[in-house]
Structure formats: structure tokens, C-alpha cells
Amino acid sequence: xxxxxxxxxxxxxxxxxxxxxxxxxxxxxxxxxxxxxxxxxxxxxxxxxxxxxxxxxxxxxxxxxxxxxxxxxxxxxxxxxxxxxxxxxxxxxxxxxxxxxxxxxxxxxxxxxxxxxxxxxxxxxxxxxxxxxxxxxxxxxxxxxxxxxxxxxxxxxxxxxxxxxxxxxxxxxxxxxxxxxxxxxxxxxxxxxxxxxxxxxxxxxxxxxxxxxxxxxxxxxxxxxxxxxxxxxxxxxxxxxxxxxxxxxxxxxxxxxxxxxxxxxxxxxxxxxxxxxxxxxxxxxxxxxxxxxxxxxxxxxxxxxxxxxxxxxxxxxxxxxxxxxxxxxxxxxxxxxxxxxxxxxxxxxxxxxxxxxxxxxxxxxxxxxxxxxxxxxxxxxxxxxxxxxxxxxxxxxxxxxxxxxxxxxxxxxxxxxxxxxxxxxxxxxxxxxxxxxxxxxxxxxxxxxxxxxxxxxxxxxxxxxxx
Amino acid sequence: xxxxxxxxxxxxxxxxxxxxxxxxxxxxxxxxxxxxxxxxxxxxxxxxxxxxxxxxxxxxxxxxxxxxxxxxxxxxxxxxxxxxxxxxxxxxxxxxxxxxxxxxxxxxxxxxxxxxxxxxxxxxxxxxxxxxxxxxxxxxxxxxxxxxxxxxxxxxxxxxxxxxxxxxxxxxxxxxxxxxxxxxxxxxxxxxxxxxx
Ligand code: SF4
Numbered sequence: 199x200x201x202x203x204x205x206x207x208x209x210x211x212x213x214x215x216x217x218x219x220x221x222x223x224x225x226x227x228x229x230x231x232x233x234x235x236x237x238x239x240x241x242x243x244x245x246x247x248x249x250x251x252x253x254x255x256x257x258x259x260x261x262x263x264x265x266x267x268x269x270x271x272x273x274x275x276x277x278x279x280x281x282x283x284x285x286x287x288x289x290x291x292x293x294x295x296x297x298x299x300x301x302x303x304x305x306x307x308x309x310x311x312x313x314x315x316x317x318x319x320x321x322x323x324x325x326x327x328x329x330x331x332x333x334x335x336x337x338x339x340x341x342x343x344x345x346x347x348x349x350x351x352x353x354x355x356x357x358x359x360x361x362x363x364x365x366x367x368x369x370x371x372x373x374x375x376x377x378x379x380x381x382x383x384x385x386x387x388x389x390x391x392x393x394x395x396x397x398x399x400x401x402x403x404x405x406x407x408x409x410x411x412x413x414x415x416x417x418x419x420x421x422x423x424x425x426x427x428x429x430x431x432x433x434x435x436x437x438x439x440x441x442x443x444x445x446x447x448x449x450x451x452x453x454x455x456x457x458x459x460x461x462x463x464x465x466x467x468x469x470x471x472x473x474x475x476x477x478x479x480x481x482x483x484x485x486x487x488x489x490x491x492x493x494x495x496x497x498x499x500x501x502x503x504x505x506x507x508x509x510x511x512x513x514x515x516x517x518x519x520x521x522x523x524x525x526x527x528x529x530x531x532x533x534x535x536x537x538x539x540x541x542x543x544x545x546x547x548x549x550x551x552x553x554x555x556x557x558x559x560x561x562x563x564x565x566x567x568x569x570x571x572x573x574x575x576x577x578x579x580x581x582x583x584x585x586x587x588x589x590x591x592x593x594x595x596x597x598x599x600x601x602x603x604x605x606x607x608x609x610x611x612x613x614x615x616x617x618x619x620x621x622x623x624x625x626x627x628x629x630x631x632x633x634x635x636x637x638x639x640x641x642x643x644x645x646x647x648x649x650x651x652x653x654x655x656x657x658x659x660x661x662x663x664x665x
Numbered sequence: 666x667x668x669x670x671x672x673x674x675x676x677x678x679x680x681x682x683x684x685x686x687x688x689x690x691x692x693x694x695x696x697x698x699x700x701x702x703x704x705x706x707x708x709x710x711x712x713x714x715x716x717x718x719x720x721x722x723x724x725x726x727x728x729x730x731x732x733x734x735x736x737x738x739x740x741x742x743x744x745x746x747x748x749x750x751x752x753x754x755x756x757x758x759x760x761x762x763x764x765x766x767x768x769x770x771x772x773x774x775x776x777x778x779x780x781x782x783x784x785x786x787x788x789x790x791x792x793x794x795x796x797x798x799x800x801x802x803x804x805x806x807x808x809x810x811x812x813x814x815x816x817x818x819x820x821x822x823x824x825x826x827x828x829x830x831x832x833x834x835x836x837x838x839x840x841x842x843x844x845x846x847x848x849x850x851x852x853x854x855x856x857x858x859x860x861x862x
Contacts (some may be wrong), residue, residue: 214851217844219828219843220828221840326746326748328746328770344746344747346748349841354845356847358840393768426740492683513738610687633691633710
């Protein structure tokens with residue numbers, strides 16, 4: 199059967215049956231859980247007297263709530279401590295794998311799945327977290343779910359799902375030097391809108407993605423959800439297999455060869471049919487920075503901020519006005535006129551080793567501007583270890599950055615890492631929503647890790663290429 | 666599980682595009698390990714100043730207390746997958762939502778709670794919101810059998826995926842039981858997948 203997309207193939211292979219409602223019962227190959235959206239689901243299992251159906255297919259870690267300065271137990275925040283105890287108890291009682299601090303493998307759930315080799319081509323992956331789309335970088339169908347669905351996966355390893363449409367986003371040509379995967383992601387969201395992907399899975403294709411590293415593909419797939427697409431994926435290729443080889447949960451020896459053979463079959467057929475196709479020219483993409491309160495409210499670092507009066511749609515115009523009000527910025531301002539108070543490098547979007555290397559190469563031999571609070575939060579214990587092996591911690595510390603422990607940190611600020619008052623941050627994370635970084639009046643500018651590094655040094659937004 | 670067919674009550678307009686789940690419930694309230702108190706927190710930072718004094722938000726207005734139907738606009742519930750968001754709305758008293766569009770995870774979370782999240786056209790949503798603003802005491806009736814919302818002299822068509830409509834109307838929106846019933850078929854599929862060794 200030709201003409202099928204990777205999405206079609208994975209969906210069909212994991213279809214158990216059609217439910218009486220007409221929904222598909224979809225088998226979930228890998229279930230990832232974390233401390234925030236799982237305790238209620240375990241409680242529901244207890245209430246109903248249910249067990250975890252496939253405990254060996256669920257992996258837990260803690261990331262959202264963990265402090266990144268001092269992880270000594272008990273945590274100073276008693277609610278955080280209680281949440282930690284809940285996941286410790288639940289994983290033990292239900293026999294689920296748990297990567298805690300002692301395992302040396304703790305980290306942001308979307309970073310550890312790939313780095314441990316749990317994430318493999320052709321899987322369906324679910325997690326009670328919207329950035330589960332990250333795992334699509336490996337040619338998986340991966341999407342976020344709510345807590346009642348976490349309950350369903352725990353109890354049955356399945357979900358009741360409606361099919362998605364598939365949009366192929368093809369970017370050909372050569373990216374300009376200094377333009378990173380984060381810029382590509384922000385560019386796509388800017389062009390297609392934060393709701394453009396509703397109902398779709400995004401297939402990222404073309405020369406830009408063929409050449410992109412796995413880290414870069416993860417960054418782009420991660421941000422699919424910010425464009426409204428619940429899932430995003432890249433067809434697996436040699437880059438994928440090279441990344442996976444030798445990782446802890448990946449088959450070894452002869453089994454490796456047969457795994458690769460199996461994985462190759464998951465790619466979309468050359469004549470696959472899509473519900474929609476959009477094409478962009480790589481050479482048009484510049485380093486991007488958000489200025490507003492949705493990830494779509496962005497400009498190239500070279501462009502002035504847009505005037506609401508140029509927007510025809512009333513709803514969008516209102517959104518823009520709200521954004522200006524919250525951000526205390528003005529139309530026509532240039533990005534490099536925006537001074538920052540805080541620089542945050544980390545998160546499941548840009549907290550991987552390649553991101554830290556890129557940022558370190560910018561800050562090396564320089565120093566953070568006076569008055570700017572700058573810190574680096576590796577996405578996992580393993581990323582942290584690798585970075586320290588390469589001496590990146592020293593580079594950052596000598597430049598005036600604080601070097602932290604692994605966690606979600608100020609990406610969502612449900613831990614001690616929070617903006618204060620109307621502080622403005624340059625962040626390598628994924629959401630600039632009002633209040634996202636812990637202060638109701640706090641302000642967030644999203645950009646690539648290299649751009650955050652440059653902003654930290656300059657004290658304001660700046661085109662990293664002029665550095 | 667209860668069948669969800671008709672929802673009646675007053676409506677509260679929450680105007681604006683791209684209202685994300687961080688705005689519906691700020692992350693600091695996700696630290697509680699149960700959903701039981703979520704009804705205290707919907708739109709918290711948009712309703713309360715730091716000193717707890719009230720801001721101007723429809724959820725604070727006396728005329729909308731006890732409202733059952735939320736009227737939103739485009740891409741309502743985008744962002745984080747936190748079920749805390751619909752939980753907060755439902756525990757505050759919302760039984761159904763009507764908007765121009767919903768973020769996908771949010772919409773699915775609503776169904777999982779037996780709460781219809783239905784789509785209406787831009788013009789129709791605007792009319793419904795206007796009515797709820799000008800005459801907040803108006804009774805709205807959302808009916809999944811006829812797929813309409815009626816209020817005052819208005820009657821507007823609504824949309825919802827057939828599968829979700831069926832799940833709600835037949836009372837099978839809590840899917841665990843349906844899925845469990847196919848445990849054998851599930852096992853067969855699992856065995857065919859090469860990666861579950
Ligand atoms: S790093 Fe941010 S986006 Fe990623 S899982 Fe953590 S909180 Fe969510």
C-alpha cells in the first residue's frame with residue numbers, strides 16, 4: 199500500500215479496534231509521566247480498583263516542580279515535597295519505572311526519553327504534557343494528553359482517539375549562517391499562526407530538516423503544539439539511527455540491525471498524500487524573537503514591532519493590543535531596543551547539549567551585562583554531566599551565568615525559578631504567555647539559546663550574528 | 666456515567682482569542698496533588714490583584730455567578746495540556762463551552778469530563794456573547810440532539826465531532842471501560858509491534 203504518510207502507518211499499526219463511539223482505540227507504545235499530571239490519575243486507578251496494564255511501558259521522572267539550585271530532600275516547599283512523595287509512592291505501588299535523582303537519569307521528560315533511547319521510530323507516545331510532540335523528531339506519533347487520558351493509558355495502554363489530518367511543511371534551500379532550528383520553529387508559527395495547526399499533525403520535510411541534527415529536529419517538533427498542531431514529526435533517516443545507536447534502551451548487536459531495518463519502513467511514502475502542503479524558502483528566515491504574549495507574536499531580529507492598525511481581523515488586532523499593553527512595548531520599536539533583566543537558557547525546547555554548546559560559544563570570554571540575572575539549566579542530569587565534561591559549566595560561570603541542576607525551571611515557574619514583578623526575560627523556552635514565568639506581570643521574549651546568550655551579554659536583545 | 670444531551674443555564678462571555686491554559690489556571694495551582702480545590706482558581710491572575718482585590722473579569726461579576734455555559738472565541742484553551750484548566754472551569758460551575766475554535770488537547774480534556782466543548786461560527790459566537798453581556802439573566806439551552814444553542818430569540822447551529830457527540834449523548838465519555846473491554850485485542854496488537862520486547 200503506497201501513498202501513506204508515516205502518520206497513517208503508525209496510526210494503523212497501533213489501531214486496536216473501532217469503539218462504539220466511532221473513535222479509534224489506539225495502542226500507546228510508550229507512556230511517559232511526570233509528577234504534576236499523574237497523581238490524580240493514580241488516584242483514579244485506586245478509586246476504581248484498577249492496575250497499570252503494561253507497567254514496563256510507562257516511565258516516570260520529575261521535572262516541573264524540582265528546584266534547580268538545591269535538590270536536597272525534603273524540599274523547602276512543602277507542596278513540592280508532597281508532590282515528590284506522591285510520585286515516589288505511586289511508581290512504587292504500581293510498579294512503574296522511575297528515573298529519580300539517584301538514578302542519574304532524571305531530567306525534563308522530553309529530554310530523557312530520547313537520550314535514553316526510549317523514544318524510537320514508529321512508536322505511539324503519550325505523556326500528560328503538551329510538548330510530547332518533541333518525540334516526533336524520531337518519526338513517532340507523539341502527543342500530549344490530559345490527566346483523565348493518563349488514567350486511560352495507565353489502565354489500558356490505550357486511548358480513545360479521533361484521527362488527525364497531516365500537513366507537510368517543506369522547507370528547502372539553505373539556512374543563513376546563524377539561523378537555528380528555534381528560529382525555524384518560530385518562523386513557522388509566525389507564518390501559519392498559533393491556531394494554524396488545529397486538527398493537524400505536522401510533517402516537517404525538505405532539505406533543511408534532512409540536514410538538521412536530532413537536537414534541532416526535537417526543537418522544531420517540540421514547538422508544533424505552539425502552532426496548534428498536537429503532533430509533529432520528521433521521517434526517520436540515518437541521522438536518527440546514528441543518534442540512537444548505543445543508547446541505553448536501544449537494542450544492541452544483531453537486534454540493532456533488525457531494529458534499524460524495521461525503523462526504515464516507517465517513513466512516509468514518496469507519493470504519500472497529504473491533507474495540506476506548505477512550502478517555505480529557508481533563505482528567508484532570520485533569527486527570530488517574540489515580542490508579544492503568544493509564540494506567534496514574533497519578528498525577525500531586524501524588523502520593527504508590527505502596528506496593530508495593519509491587522510484586518512478584529513480578534514487578532516485585539517490580541518496584539520493586549521500584547522502591547524502587557525509587554526509595555528510600542529509598535530515600531532526595534533527588537534534591539536528592548537532591554538532585559540533575566541536570561542534563561544534551558545527547557546525541553548532548548549536544554550540539550552547542542553543548545554548549551556551554542557550558547558557557550560557566544561558567551562566564551564565575555565561577561566553578562568550589569569544588572570542581568572543569567573542562568574543555565576541543563577535539561578537532564580546527563581546533559582549536565584556531558585556539559586561539565588566539555589567544560590561548558592566553567593565557560594558559563596566565568597561569563598557570569600549561574601550553572602544549575604536539571605529541571606523545567608523558569609519555563610513554567612512552578613518551582614523557585616520565577617520572574618519578579620514586571621521583569622523581562624530572554625528565554626530559550628517555548629511559551630511567552632501572560633504569567634507563564636511566575637509573575638502575573640512578568641514578560642517573556644522567546645529566542646534561540648545563542649540569542650539568549652547574546653542578549654545576556656549585551657543587556658538587550660541583539661542579533662547574535664553581529665557578535 | 667451520565668448521558669449529556671441538554672445543558673441549560675446562564676452564559677458567561679470570556680472574550681478574546683488564544684486564551685491559554687496558563688491564563689485559565691496559573692502553574693502555581695498545579696502543585697496540589699488533587700483536583701478538588703481547582704474551582705477556586707479559574708482565571709486567578711485575571712480576577713485578583715496581588716492584594717486579592719478584584720479585577721474586572723466576567724468570572725467576578727455578580728450577574729455571572731452560577732453561569733453554566735462559557736462563551737469563548739478563537740483557539741480557546743491553547744498551550745499546556747493541564748486538565749486542571751477544564752477541571753477549574755467545571756468545578757467553578759461551567760457545564761459546557763461554546764467557542765469559534767478550541768485547542769485540541771483542551772477540547773479532548775473537556776470530553777473526558779463529560780463537558781461539551783462545541784464550535785459555532787464567528788458571527789454566532791459574537792451574537793451569543795452580546796446577548797450574555799446585555800442580558801446576563803437570559804437562559805441559554807445547548808442541545809446536542811438538535812445541535813443548536815438557543816437563547817432569547819437566537820437559535821444558532823453548533824458543531825462537534827460525531828464521535829464526541831455520541832460519547833456524550835450515550836454516556837460513554839469516560840472511556841476507560843470501553844478500552845478495558847478490548848484487553849485481548851490490545852494484547853494482540855502489542856504482540857505484533859516489534860518494539861515491545
Ligand atoms: S521544560 Fe517547559 S515545556 Fe518542557 S516539559 Fe518542562 S514545563 Fe513543559
